Amino acid sequence: MILKSKKINQTIKENGKKTQKWLHILKAFLVGGAFGLIGQGLYELYFQVCQLSQDEASLLVSLTLVLLGVLMTSFCIFDNLAKHGGAGSFIPIVGFANAMSSCAIEGKSEGPIFGVGGKIFSLVGSVFAYGIVATYLCGLIYYLWRVIL
Secondary structure, three states, X not given: OHHHHXXXXXXXXXXXXXXXXXXXXXXXXXXXXXXXXXXXXXXXXXXXXXXXXXXXXXXXXXXXXHHHHHHHHHOOHHHHHHHHHHHHHHOHHHHHHHHHHHHHHHOHHHOHHHHHHHHXXXXXXXXXXXXXXXXXXXXXXXXXXXXXX
């Protein structure tokens, strides 16, 4: 039985799909870096050219990147980007926009309330829930740390 298992594992190793880790890492770095570069370019545009405050420029960068993520999801560009860019395509704000808009688009046929409204948070609801719990715990730890020291 053990000999058979070793032979099966060897066959899988020989015939299995060979992944090129470094190529995937490079693609993820380039795609994530491109989103970061776009965000920094938008910030410089809003802050330097449009003469907005740092807070206003930062807010507009976030809103623009969310809009970009939703548009790329709507036109089926984000799926191809994620296929090639892997984890680099899911930097927080653009990936979050993709997660919400893809669920909303999926529920479109069921109507605006039960479809779009009901499904828009189905994927990111757990992110909100765990994010709130993690924030509370980190705040509690920070508070206790400050009281003890």
